[in-house]
């Protein structure tokens with residue numbers, strides 16, 4: 001029997017690191033930036049108006065008041081995007097729009113609402129302070145500034161900033177193509193009615209959801225019979241098109257362990273991990289492709305995904321936080337985990353009113369690895385270590401927040 005940490009390290013090793021590709025911004029959402037990005041331009045790139053109105057010299061409108069306006073000739077019109085902006089002569093105004101370049105000679109902008117909106121001449125009924133409604137070049141970003149750090153999980157603001165500084169592709173860790181294979185002769189899919197001895201397949205659905213959440217491209221083989229020839233025929237031809245295979249079922253000690261029987265002499269190592277659920281595990285390479293084989297019980301498959309596959313993929317994809325957030329919380333009832341195994345129990349964590357460390361956690365459902373309904377009510381996994389066999393109510397325990 002190997003420890004959870006040993007198997008975690010094996011899976012991480014087999015999954016490896018993803019290559020870095022330069023992708024168009026639109027295809028980078030949720031991916032992790034692989035290198036720092038430095039701005040080559042200022043933001044804003046030039047002094048510009050923050051309002052629709054008139055570019056003026058503050059001294060020229062110093063006496064303007066409501067009811068006693070100052071009138072100036074309008075010498076030019078500057079819509080946003082105009083590149084040949086004439087300088088402002090003293091005693092004149094330029095009509096200017098939001099985002100348009102400030103003319104040389106102007107130091108402020110009067111909003112159109114403080115004027116009569118004139119096109120030839122404008123009556124201005126409000127004085128302005130120097131710099132009013134002017135957005136300065138470089139106020140947001142100066143050239144040479146690192147605007148995005150390696151390790152950033154790219155969201156709308158990061159991608160917008162990259163676009164704003166003129167970057168159209170970003171170096172990101174390329175998500176893998178993952179093949180999910182569910183094994184079991186008993187598995188059927190709706191709308192087929194269940195015959196006695198059959199169940200609806202659910203593991204691939206959980207695995208696909210978890211993998212897509214990490215940005216992976218996922219293909220599925222949703223139920224292979226417990227037959228080595230069938231398994232090989234269904235999976236082997238797809239190996240060339242994927243970077244990782246994740247299987248469920250067929251790895252324990254029975255007479256029809258299709259995954260184990262197919263892959264034992266093909267580069268995958270099987271064994272027991274000191275944990276519950278999720279005891280029977282395997283990993284290795286098949287024709288060079290990383291393979292992680294998870295046990296078939298639905299709770300085991302999801303816990304195994306959480307403990308082994310998700311952290312390995314997050315590491316491969318460059319995420320700075322590889323593991324789920326871990327907190328300590330007080331147990332609402334006593335528990336009796338098995339000796340020599342790390343137990344992961346579904347729980348519901350409620351944060352304390354006074355901040356971290358004061359939360360409580362209630363177990364959801366029993367330890368049975370077929371009890372999927374209680375997983376759907378859980379928001380965390382309670383982690384009980386290998387040495388513990390009695391955990392009294394009120395004890396502080398480790399909790400992984402899902």
Ligand SMILES: Nc1nc2c(c(=O)[nH]1)N[C@H]1C(S)=C(S)[C@@H](COP(=O)(O)OP(=O)(O)OC[C@H]3O[C@@H](n4cnc5c(N)ncnc54)[C@H](O)[C@@H]3O)O[C@H]1N2
Nearest residue numbers: 182184201202203249250251252253279295296297298300
């Ligand atoms: N003699 C022993 N028997 C078992 C051991 C053991 O050590 N010695 N380990 C038990 C543990 S722990 C687990 S976990 C399971 C793992 O077995 P397998 O990985 O071989 O999984 P299966 O036998 O194929 O399936 C187990 C269980 O899960 C259901 N299942 C499987 N696939 C799906 C799916 N895609 N969707 C929904 N449900 C699925 C399947 O019907 C079984 O009920 O072995 C124990 N036995």
Ligand code: MOO
Nearest residue numbers: 277278279300369
């Ligand atoms: O380890 Mo099995 O995964 O307990 O049900």
